[in-house]
Amino acid sequence: xxxxxxxxxxxxxxxxxxxxxxxxxxxxxxxxxxxxxxxxxxxxxxxxxxxxxxxxxxxxxxxxxxxxxxxxxxxxxxxxxxxxxxxxxxxxxxxxxxxxxxxxxxxxxxxxxxxxxxxxxxxxxxxxxxxxxxxxxxxxxxxxxxxxxxxxxxxxxxxxxxxxxxxxxxxxxxxxxxxxxxxxxxxxxxxxxxxxxxxxxxxxxxxxxxxxxxxxxxxxxxxxxxxxxxxxxxxxxxxxx
Amino acid sequence: xxxxxxxxxxxxxxxxxxxxxxxxxxxxxxxxxxxxxxxxxxxxxxxxxxxxxxxxxxxxxxxxxxxxxxxxxxxxxxxxxxxxxxxxxxxxxxxxxxxxxxxxxxxxxxxxxxxxxxxxxxxxxxxxxxxxxxxxxxxxxxxxxxxxxxxxxxxxxxxxxxxxxxxxxxxxxxxxxxxxxxxxxxxxxxxxxxxxxxxxxxxxxxxxxxxxxxxxxxxxxxxxxxxxxxxxxxxxxxxxxxxxxxxxxxxxxxxxxxxxxxxxxxxxxxxxxxxxxxxxxxxxxxxxxxxxxxxxxxxxxxxxxxxxxxxxxxxxxxxxxxxxxxxxxxxxxxxxxxxxxxxxxxxxxxxxxxxxxxxxxxxxxxxxxxxxxxxxxxxxxxxxxxxxxxxxxxxxxxxxxxxxxxxxxxxxxxxxxxxxxxxxxxxxxxxxxxxxxxxxxxxxxxxxxxxxxxxxxxxxxxxxxxxxxxxxxxxxxxxxxxxxxxxxxxxxxxxxxxxxxxxxxxxxxxxxxxxxxxxxxxxxxxxxxxxxxxxxxxxxxxxxxxxxxxxxxxxxxxxxxxxxxxxxxxxxxxxxxxxxxxxxxxxxxxxxxxxxxxxxxxxxxxxxxxxxxxxxxxxxxxxxxxxxxxxxxxxxxxxx
Numbered sequence: 001x002x003x004x005x006x007x008x009x010x011x012x013x014x015x016x017x018x019x020x021x022x023x024x025x026x027x028x029x030x031x032x033x034x035x036x037x038x039x040x041x042x043x044x045x046x047x048x049x050x051x052x053x054x055x056x057x058x059x060x061x062x063x064x065x066x067x068x069x070x071x072x073x074x075x076x077x078x079x080x081x082x083x084x085x086x087x088x089x090x091x092x093x094x095x096x097x098x099x100x101x102x103x104x105x106x107x108x109x110x111x112x113x114x115x116x117x118x119x120x121x122x123x124x125x126x127x128x129x130x131x132x133x134x135x136x137x138x139x140x141x142x143x144x145x146x147x148x149x150x151x152x153x154x155x156x157x158x159x160x161x162x163x164x165x166x167x168x169x170x171x172x173x174x175x176x177x178x179x180x181x182x183x184x185x186x187x188x189x190x191x192x193x194x195x196x197x198x199x200x201x202x203x204x205x206x207x208x209x210x211x212x213x214x215x216x217x218x219x220x221x222x223x224x225x226x227x228x229x230x231x232x233x234x235x236x237x238x239x240x241x
Numbered sequence: 242x243x244x245x246x247x248x249x250x251x252x253x254x255x256x257x258x259x260x261x262x263x264x265x266x267x268x269x270x271x272x273x274x275x276x277x278x279x280x281x282x283x284x285x286x287x288x289x290x291x292x293x294x295x296x297x298x299x300x301x302x303x304x305x306x307x308x309x310x311x312x313x314x315x316x317x318x319x320x321x322x323x324x325x326x327x328x329x330x331x332x333x334x335x336x337x338x339x340x341x342x343x344x345x346x347x348x349x350x351x352x353x354x355x356x357x358x359x360x361x362x363x364x365x366x367x368x369x370x371x372x373x374x375x376x377x378x379x380x381x382x383x384x385x386x387x388x389x390x391x392x393x394x395x396x397x398x399x400x401x402x403x404x405x406x407x408x409x410x411x412x413x414x415x416x417x418x419x420x421x422x423x424x425x426x427x428x429x430x431x432x433x434x435x436x437x438x439x440x441x442x443x444x445x446x447x448x449x450x451x452x453x454x455x456x457x458x459x460x461x462x463x464x465x466x467x468x469x470x471x472x473x474x475x476x477x478x479x480x481x482x483x484x485x486x487x488x489x490x491x492x493x494x495x496x497x498x499x500x501x502x503x504x505x506x507x508x509x510x511x512x513x514x515x516x517x518x519x520x521x522x523x524x525x526x527x528x529x530x531x532x533x534x535x536x537x538x539x540x541x542x543x544x545x546x547x548x549x550x551x552x553x554x555x556x557x558x559x560x561x562x563x564x565x566x567x568x569x570x571x572x573x574x575x576x577x578x579x580x581x582x583x584x585x586x587x588x589x590x591x592x593x594x595x596x597x598x599x600x601x602x603x604x605x606x607x608x609x610x611x612x613x614x615x616x617x618x619x620x621x622x623x624x625x626x627x628x629x630x631x632x633x634x635x636x637x638x639x640x641x642x643x644x645x646x647x648x649x650x651x652x653x654x655x656x657x658x659x660x661x662x663x664x665x666x667x668x669x670x671x672x673x674x675x676x677x678x679x680x681x682x683x684x685x686x687x688x689x690x691x692x693x694x695x696x697x698x699x700x701x702x703x704x705x706x707x708x709x710x711x712x713x714x715x716x717x718x719x720x721x722x723x724x725x726x727x728x729x730x731x732x733x734x735x736x737x738x739x740x741x742x743x744x745x746x747x748x749x750x751x752x753x754x755x756x757x758x759x760x761x762x763x764x765x766x767x768x769x770x771x772x773x774x775x776x777x778x779x780x781x782x783x784x785x786x787x788x789x790x791x792x793x794x795x796x797x798x799x800x801x802x803x804x805x806x807x808x809x810x811x812x813x814x815x816x817x818x819x820x821x822x823x824x825x826x827x828x829x830x831x832x833x834x835x836x837x838x839x840x841x842x843x844x845x846x847x848x849x850x851x852x853x854x855x856x857x858x859x860x861x862x863x864x865x866x867x868x869x870x871x872x873x874x875x876x877x878x879x880x881x
Contacts, residue, residue: 012703020621037595040603061462072639100595112642119625135537136593157585159270161285167577221777232622232660235780
């Protein structure tokens with residue numbers, strides 16, 4: 001059917017597409033951290049065990065290093081990074097403190113069920129300076145969580161364990177149905193890790209934290225099934241524009 | 242690990258409420274859920290010392306008055322004549338064997354033992370094994386009970402070199418040992434996969450009256466990974482992997498004797514011990530200044546020392562770490578201990594101000610590509626990197642999830658083609674997607690960040706684009722706007738082998754980000770950032786049905802009115818509606834407007850009748866407008 005030149009021709013509004021909700025959430029958190037002074041760093045998804053584990057004080061005997069938790073590739077020469085922390089290791093080795101870095105991207109764990117995916121996304125930050133402490137880390141975490149969920153959100157800090165931080169904490173937020181939900185891991189960088197990166201742990205201390213993007217995106221958007229993010233269903237993606 | 246509040250409270254003099262105990266456990270870092278007064282504990286892997294009633298009560302000593310003394314058998318015990326050889330002293334520096342014989346079979350358990358099984362809904366086995374399991378729960382130290390009468394002789398060897406590889410566990414599971422594992426043997430036969438699970442041949446039964454109880458300290462490194470290797474995870478392996486108290490073995494066996502003595506007359510009790518060296522307690526400096534600096538606190542020396550003493554540390558000129566705390570090695574560890582006692586939530590925040598770092602955009606080109614494509618109606622997708630296509634430079638996954646995910650993809654395009662097919666099956670007739678991802682190849686594990694785009698079907702859901710097809714020309718003209726010539730790289734994906742009924746052609750391209758630099762190295766309007774406020778509505782997997790209606794309008798002054806009405810329709814099951822045709826006949830002055838209505842239910846496949854009813858509800862008020870008609874509609878509806 002041809003069209004004549006009708007001056008009253010209805011206007012056509014071209015529909016926009018959308019950034020993937022996980023990338024949008026990741027970018028938004030990284031931009032927030034940039035605004036605090038964290039500098040974005042990037043690194044490879046295929047890593048050596050040295051950077052992914054050893055330098056982070058994750059000893060050979062740690063369960064995470066077993067074949068059932070980590071993807072090994074190329075005849076065990078490399079691993080698919082299990083966190084974005086090796087990016088921070090590389091950047092600490094290449095820079096002198098004070099330093100504040102944020103890294104974000106895909107990470108891999110050997111898991112595949114209704115609540116765990118073999119690939120998911122993390123954002124991690126590290127701040128190394130002469131006088132930093134756990135009380136300041138708490139301030140930073142409050143800022144991040146308030147920015148994400150509003151200042152009315154209730155949160156709690158729980159002691160936890162990560163080989164690369166000591167003291168370590170996990171942070172829970174109180175959901176609307178009264179349940180505490182784990183949202184973030186953080187801690188004072190283990191001095192062993194600083195020394196591994198040629199940063200004198202007697203002179204410097206570090207604060208570190210990491211967030212799982214899928215968990216936050218699910219909470220913020222009300223997505224119940226984590227697998228929905230990676231079906232590439234246009235009906236799903238169309239809702240995030 | 243399940244711990245009954247009722248059992249835990251026996252160690253706490255003040256008898257606090259379950260809610261109170263729960264709050265204190267969280268403060269100490271012990272995550273849990275509560276179900277029917279049972280704590281389902283999730284201990285962090287560094288806290289093997291907490292895997293028992295006693296271990297948890299020791300922690301709660303920080304807040305409550307406790308009684309941690311257990312009744313144990315105190316008299317001197319005769320030495321057991323056992324021919325024991327330890328070939329792996331490094332992995333097992335401390336081991337004890339108890340030979341205990343009872344006069345009568347035990348048929349009735351005392352309340353505390355009986356309640357362990359009933360409260361935690363556990364099955365009983367036989368008396369000796371039941372006592373062993375109870376003690377593991379109570380004290381955290383696994384023991385293994387053999388029926389001593391089933392031994393060929395009184396020799397036991399702990400070794401990691403064996404000739405015989407076949408082993409049947411006491412749970413009747415056959416295991417083919419690979420010859421590298423630490424095992425106990427009797428007369429060259431494997432009787433126990435050390436620290437993991439005992440063997441069937443020498444296991445205790447209800448008839449057993451003469452038991453040999455083994456109680457050892459194994460280095461966690463010597464146990465980790467072995468239970469999973471043979472798929473025989475046990476409570477013992479879990480505890481040994483996380484570390485038991487290297488100083489506890491004799492006390493545990495004395496507790497064993499005590500419990501047995503409370504159930505039966507003991508006719509024989511003899512003990513064998515084999516410890517390679519004396520245990521040296523770790524000592525750390527008292528450095529409160531450092532602790533306060535790590536935590537950002539200003540706590541007093543007395544508060545600090547008291548906190549450590551309550552956790553079992555000995556504090557005088559130095560801090561002596563208790564034998565059960567193998568996780569404590571430096572001042573940061575002590576800072577965490579102190580922080581747990583104060584409560585992380587009770588540590589006041591201090592302002593943090595980061596130094597100003599140079600904020601250079603590292604992904605500018607990538608961000609610009611995304612903005613450009615999203616403005617043009619493309620959706621970003623993210624796919625897993627795993628595939629089953631093995632190319633020359635594919636990277637092989639050594640331990641894939643399954644045989645369909647053996648390799649890392651060397652191209653993104655294939656994933657996008659799958660995404661197109663997935664959406665075609667869901668009746669999508671206009672598909673524009675892209676993905677930006679690292680792609681790896683085995684030649685030096687080189688990383689290449691690439692953009693892939695796939696398009697299929699109609700250009701858009703509006704009257705100008707509805708009849709135009711997404712094709713090579715469309716894609717190349719997009720990039721021509723940016724002075725990028727990509728036409729030669731666009732591929733028409735052959736559909737013959739693809740599982741799709743759609744006849745729409747698929748065009749795709751994959752290109753290195755670095756090759757797009759020139760076109761995207763300038764300012765682009767960023768995408769709208771409002772996604773994070775969106776509340777997602779679950780999508781339907783039921784089919785969609787569409788209805789096309791052509792409206793004829795004689796009075797051109799009501800065209801806009803009609804379009805406004807049609808654009809704002811909110812009907813049941815209406816998923817999408819758009820104008821796919823617009824035509825004005827200048828001779829007759831009649832305007833024709835075509836609308837497509839797409840319906841979908843979240844709970845069923847809609848019938849034609851249901852849809853006709855909804856369509857009637859939509860059009861009936863519209864037909865009341867003078868000069869608007871839908872030629873042929875009434876007839877069509879009447880026919881159905």
